[in-house]
Amino acid sequence: MKKLTTLDSLSRMANTLRRDVVTMLAEAGSGHTAGPLGLADIAAAMYFNVLNIDPRRKNDPDRDRLFVSCGHTAPIWYAALARAGFFPVEELKTLRKLGSRLQGHIDRLTVPGVESTAASLGQGLSIAAGCAYAAAMDGKNYQTYCVVSDGEHDEGSTWEAVNFAGYYKLQHLTAIVDRNNIQIDGPTEKVMGKEPLRERYEAFGWHVIEIDGHNIEQIIDACQEARAIGEKPVCLIAHTIPGKGVDFMEGDYRWHGVAPGGLDTEKAPPKNKQLEAALRQLHY
Amino acid sequence: MLTKESHLKRNIFGKDIEMAPTRDGYGIGLVEVAEKNVNVVALSADLTESTRAAKFRDLYPDRFIQMGVAEQNMVTVAVGLALQGKIPFVSTYAVFSPGRTWDQIRISVCYNNANVKLAGHHAGLSVGPDGATHQALEDLALTRVLPRLTVLAPCDAEEARKATHAAAAIKGPVYLRFSREKSPVFTTAQTPFTVGKARVLHDGKDAVIIACGPLVYEALVAADRLVEKGISVRVINMASIKPMDEETVERAARECRAVVTAEEHQVAGGLGGAVAETLARSYPVPVEMVGMRDSFGESGQPEELWRKYRLNAAAMVDAVIKVIKRKH
Structure with a gap:
């Protein structure tokens, strides 16, 4: 697969993915908006630069693996996979519809390029750790990435996975924590404490790098650093803004699980104008 | 036999x-x-x-x-x-x-x-x-x-x-x-085992005991005892709970017309439930269930527990006699 090498082209791709996300969600009439918009720069950086993958060789044993633990962020990953050539872009508009391959939450069996099904929180990092363990057993050098939401650090099973990966020094494992500070019931620290997140990971034997999750250069550099660290798993705490790119959604936790056109807020335009307004802002 | x-x-x-x-x-x-x-x-x-x-x-x-x-x-x-x-x-x-x-x-x-x-x-x-x-x-x-x-x-x-x-x-x-x-350990290397297939271990026509796990042996003991009472009991080993061999279950129901299930498990949702679901769809006959009845166990020796909670051969003998009385 041909990589995008300039920051400008990657930024444009992130913007395209955001447009895909709001369009497909508005068409579906339900789904999660804030998280996927906040992850667009990470998705663009990973699928169009960092990952060693090729849609023509989906099952290449030496490919990099990107797992997603927070299955509700499906729209951004579907958009990235489609734009990367894993399936037709036109199919994005079938999201959440009867008979569609694009299920509401990420489905490995139906969507080409998806490494594992995900939905119930607190499971994906374990799956990624199992993958990294298998790579170590087989002497493979591919990198295993796992995108984890900050909210799912409430799950005890997430910490079982963190402990396991640290204990076995799974050096080819990189967790990318989407630190967007929101979850369904409100700001993360109000719902249940996650801090000090960096120190928690470090205490379990991980190397931690904090980055701006909207700075594509930082994302790429951190992934390269993570690959080079060796000896231990690496956690990239990516600080992101939920709803990034759409001013009436940015930072507002109420857009966590609502599609454009589905919520009245003080800042938002009328429901029937929300998609149009979002797309206008995402014009490049 | x-x-x-x-x-x-x-x-x-x-x-x-x-x-x-x-x-x-x-x-x-x-x-x-x-x-x-x-x-x-x-x-x-x-x-x-x-x-x-x-x-x-x-x-x-x-x-x-x-x-x-x-x-x-x-x-x-x-x-x-x-x-x-x-x-x-x-x-x-x-x-x-x-x-x-x-x-x-x-x-x-x-x-x-x-x-x-x-x-x-x-x-x-x-x-x-x-x-x-x-x-x-x-x-x-x-x-x-x-x-x-x-x-x-x-x-x-x-x-x-x-x-x-x-x-x-x-x-x-x-x-x-x-x-x-x-x-x-009563089966041998030659005993067939196929996923999705139930095995008739003991022939009989008056009733059938469908069991799984260690209770299969107890079912054979029960069938053996019932021979002396002149009751002929078929025993089926249902090791494959899912997929279940519905054909063998239905045939046993048609031929024996009375069914006893036996398991070290709650009868609700377990083998008893599964067999009852199958028979309700295919060939309903009276069913008695040997198993746990909506209760937890407790400490004790295995044999004592089986006796107290009625999971042994004696319980199956009683269940067979009871189910035969209920035959249409």
């Missing part, structure tokens, strides 16, 4: 019959499948000896993963291994997995169709002195409702060995149910 084609041991009611827990058959089978296939790996949550994964660990240390007391992570790490081509066997007590790990099994194993083999140990009341907390009496109900999951409950150590081989050969998730306590 014992059926010839089941190739059971001779003199299975003799005092010198070999005794072994079904978990021993798992331990032997695990090593055998590991020898044949380098992709077989084993995971244990700090219960390696008692789940009989120790021999595998000693022979194949590089393919054994100690997971600590973290069952949820164990199941999902196994998914990650399976997605990369490994065939992970996950061993712990059934009360913990599927007990604690049902969400992981539902989504990450079954919905994901990951090639994970779940070994649930210490199932049934015969766990004994450890008491109700460790006696899994609900695991069949938890597993048999999950799409894509094969559910096997072998009747003795030899069949447990075969079930372990069968699990490795299946491409997809499998749940295996094992007991802690020794029970008679």
Whole structure:
């Protein structure tokens, strides 16, 4: 697969993915908006630069693996996979519809390029750790990435996975924590404490790098650093803004699980104008 | 009469019959499948000896993963291994997995169709002195409702060995149910075992006992005793809980017209429930269920518990007499 090498082209791709996300969600009439918009720069950086993958060789044993633990962020990953050539872009508009391959939450069996099904929180990092363990057993050098939401650090099973990966020094494992500070019931620290997140990971034997999750250069550099660290798993705490790119959604936790056109807020335009307004802002 | 084609041991009611827990058959089978296939790996949550994964660990240390007391992570790490081509066997007590790990099994194993083999140990009341907390009496109900999951409950150590081989050969998730306590090893290497097939071990026409796990032997004892009373009882080993051999169940109902189910499990949702569901759809006849009736177990010796909770041959004799009286 041909990589995008300039920051400008990657930024444009992130913007395209955001447009895909709001369009497909508005068409579906339900789904999660804030998280996927906040992850667009990470998705663009990973699928169009960092990952060693090729849609023509989906099952290449030496490919990099990107797992997603927070299955509700499906729209951004579907958009990235489609734009990367894993399936037709036109199919994005079938999201959440009867008979569609694009299920509401990420489905490995139906969507080409998806490494594992995900939905119930607190499971994906374990799956990624199992993958990294298998790579170590087989002497493979591919990198295993796992995108984890900050909210799912409430799950005890997430910490079982963190402990396991640290204990076995799974050096080819990189967790990318989407630190967007929101979850369904409100700001993360109000719902249940996650801090000090960096120190928690470090205490379990991980190397931690904090980055701006909207700075594509930082994302790429951190992934390269993570690959080079060796000896231990690496956690990239990516600080992101939920709803990034759409001013009436940015930072507002109420857009966590609502599609454009589905919520009245003080800042938002009328429901029937929300998609149009979002797309206008995402014009490049 | 014992059926010839089941190739059971001779003199299975003799005092010198070999005794072994079904978990021993798992331990032997695990090593055998590991020898044949380098992709077989084993995971244990700090219960390696008692789940009989120790021999595998000693022979194949590089393919054994100690997971600590973290069952949820164990199941999902196994998914990650399976997605990369490994065939992970996950061993712990059934009360913990599927007990604690049902969400992981539902989504990450079954919905994901990951090639994970779940070994649930210490199932049934015969766990004994450890008491109700460790006696899994609900695991069949938890597993048999999950799409894509094969559910096997072998009747003795030899069949447990075969079930372990069968699990490795299946491409997809499998749940295996094992007991802690020794029970008679009455099948042989020649006894057929096929996933999805029930086996008639004892011929009869007045009633049929459909059993799984160590209670299959008790069912044979009950059938033998009933011969003296002039009652002819068929005994079916239903090791394959899912897929269930509905054809054999229906034929037995048509020919015997009275059914008794027997399991070390809650009758609700277990083998009793599964057989009743099948018969309600195909050929309804009176059914009596030997099993746990909406209660937990308690500490005690396995035999004492079976007697108190009516899970033994004597209970099955009574159930057969009762069900025959209810015949249409």
